[in-house]
Amino acid sequence: MSDASQRAAIAAALIVLASLLQAISVGINAVIFPTALEGYGIDKSVIGVVMAVEFVSVFIVSGALGRLLGLASLYSWLLVSTAIRLPALLLLTYVVDVPHWLLFVALHGLGNVLFATLLQTWINSIPFERARGLSIAMYGTAISVGLALGPVLVNQLDTVGALLVPSVQAIDALADTHLGLHPDELVTETTRIALMLSAMLSTLAALPLLLGRVFAPRFERPGQGRLLPTLRQAPAAMFALALTGATILGLQGFITLYGMNNGLAFEQAALLLSAFMLGAIALEMPVAWVSDHFDRRYVMMALVLLSLVAAVGLPMAIYDLWLARGLLFVWGGVMGGLYSICLTVIAERFEGDAQVAANGMASIMEALGGIFGILAIGVAMQAFQVDGLPYVLMFACVLYFTFALTRYPIR
Numbered sequence: 001m002s003d004a005s006q007r008a009a010i011a012a013a014l015i016v017l018a019s020l021l022q023a024i025s026v027g028i029n030a031v032i033f034p035t036a037l038e039g040y041g042i043d044k045s046v047i048g049v050v051m052a053v054e055f056v057s058v059f060i061v062s063g064a065l066g067r068l069l070g071l072a073s074l075y076s077w078l079l080v081s082t083a084i085r086l087p088a089l090l091l092l093t094y095v096v097d098v099p100h101w102l103l104f105v106a107l108h109g110l111g112n113v114l115f116a117t118l119l120q121t122w123i124n125s126i127p128f129e130r131a132r133g134l135s136i137a138m139y140g141t142a143i144s145v146g147l148a149l150g151p152v153l154v155n156q157l158d159t160v161g162a163l164l165v166p167s168v169q170a171i172d173a174l175a176d177t178h179l180g181l182h183p184d185e186l187v188t189e190t191t192r193i194a195l196m197l198s199a200m201l202s203t204l205a206a207l208p209l210l211l212g213r214v215f216a217p218r219f220e221r222p223g224q225g226r227l228l229p230t231l232r233q234a235p236a237a238m239f240a241l242a243l244t245g246a247t248i249l250g251l252q253g254f255i256t257l258y259g260m261n262n263g264l265a266f267e268q269a270a271l272l273l274s275a276f277m278l279g280a281i282a283l284e285m286p287v288a289w290v291s292d293h294f295d296r297r298y299v300m301m302a303l304v305l306l307s308l309v310a311a312v313g314l315p316m317a318i319y320d321l322w323l324a325r326g327l328l329f330v331w332g333g334v335m336g337g338l339y340s341i342c343l344t345v346i347a348e349r350f351e352g353d354a355q356v357a358a359n360g361m362a363s364i365m366e367a368l369g370g371i372f373g374i375l376a377i378g379v380a381m382q383a384f385q386v387d388g389l390p391y392v393l394m395f396a397c398v399l400y401f402t403f404a405l406t407r408y409p410i411r
Contacts, residue, residue: 012138014208015123020142021205022115027150027277028198029089030252031270033105036191038257040096048378050101051253054109055374058367061114065121065360075209078118082206084111089199090171093192096184113363115205121359124347137288137340141281144336147252148277150198151270157193164193164200171196230350230358231365237345238365239403240300244339245369246396247307247331250377251276254389255328261386262318275325276332283333288340296341301404303338307331308397314390369396 037047061068068077088108095101123139153160175181183192231238252273259269291299310331317323342362350358373392380388 012123014211015119016139016142017208018205019116019119019139020146021201021208022112023143023146024149024153025089025146025198025202025205026112026252027147027273028154028194028201029108029150030147030273031151031154031256032191032194032198034253034257035260035266036187037101039188039191040186042098043382044254044257045378045382046098047257048253048375050098050105051378052371052374053102053106055113055249055367055370057106057110057113058117058363061110061117061360061363065117066356069356074118074122078115078209079206081111081114081118082203084108085115085202086199089195089202090175091181093168093187093195094175094181094183096186112202113367117359117363120343120363121356124343124359137285137337137344140288140336140340140343141284144277144280144284144332148274148281151256151274153197154194154270155267157190157197160193160197164196167200168192168196230354230361234345234349234358236297236300236404237342237349238361239400240304240338241342241362241365242369242372243304243307243396243400244335244342245366245371246373246376247335247369247393248339249370250373250389250393251328251331253374254377254381257381258386258389259318259324261381264321268321272324272328276328276335279329279332279334280336281332282329284336284340287333287337288344291337291341291344296345300338300341303334303341304397304400304404306334307338308394308401310334311390311393311397315387372396 033051034047037050038044042050072080085108088104088111091104092101092108095104119139172183255272255276256266256269259272260266264272287299287303310327313327314324317327346358346362373396376392376395377389380392382388384391
């Protein structure tokens with residue numbers, strides 16, 4: 001193996017580990033945020049707004065990414081993003097009102113989006129000598145593994161929580177002494193311990209990057225890239241990222257509530273997200289391998305069609321727990337594979353400093369899809385009861401087909 005290949009492999013491994021730890025934190029939040037808010041008596045449409053506000057910062061981060069990298073290195077901003085996420089998660093353990101949740105979730109989203117966008121930019125800038133699609137799929141798989149492990153850890157809080165009680169008590173003492181904060185009586189012990197665990201994992205995600213400072217890329221003129229031209233150069237991949245955002249983030253935000261509202265216990269409903277992410281873990285890399293050997297545009301269209309079938313089948317499958325898990329498993333593989341293919345297309349289409357603008361636009365498209373999905377699902381579930389979730393995702397798939405087949409060439 002050449003020296004360049006060794007450096008690329010080490011950098012990719014560190015990125016994968018950091019992405020895994022951060023994704024576990026996000027997986028915990030995906031279960032705790034909506035269930036905690038519902039426990040506080042908040043309507044589903046408002047829960048959708050709170051969940052969506054986490055991704056609004058994508059527009060700030062992506063639009064300013066070039067300028068930020070002109071002011072300081074990618075590595076420095078990764079550490080800054082960690083310093084933003086930690087206090088926001090800890091403060092959520094003390095409040096139950098919507099304004100405070102909006103503020104702290106938005107702050108956490110700013111740090112999380114900055115962290116994820118920088119890691120994506122870093123891995124797309126690595127000069128892999130071969131199998132780029134498979135290498136990037138490993139990064140996507142790490143995120144899927146983390147998101148799948150998050151709900152599993154929530155179900156193990158009775159065991160894990162005992163280890164965190166001293167830390168919770170220590171932070172309570174500091175918050176009382178220096179900030180005058182006391183936990184609201186509506187905040188359950190489960191919520192507090194889960195958010196504490198999420199904060200710890202989010203902080204640990206920065207540790208692999210401390211070892212990889214020498215591998216972090218530097219961009220000579222990062223501020224010169226423009227976002228909109230990158231959308232025109234890779235429209236199929238960019239709009240497919242919007243679809244993955246609507247599906248993955250929409251299911252991430254509401255599949256637990258969807259299961260509970262269809263008669264599943266909390267523990268069973270929480271593991272629906274794990275089934276979805278396990279599908280991405282198992283199937284994302286095989287799908288990426290297929291896309292390395294066949295025309296990616298046909299693979300993308302086939303995956304969107306399968307997503308539409310899954311959305312149609314969910315209202316029938318949810319009444320059989322194992323059938324629902326199986327459907328979500330396949331759906332997760334479909335969406336994970338589509339996400340990796342989109343990143344691969346972008347990595348192949350853009351080089352050098354243009355990668356900064358391209359990854360910024362990719363993050364915006366994914367966030368736009370996610371915001372649309374979360375808000376629309378929240379409103380639809382409030383208006384049409386629980387089946388509002390699959391209705392929205394069916395519409396998103398049909399919308400993509402309309403775009404891809406009638407207006408723009410698939411590239």
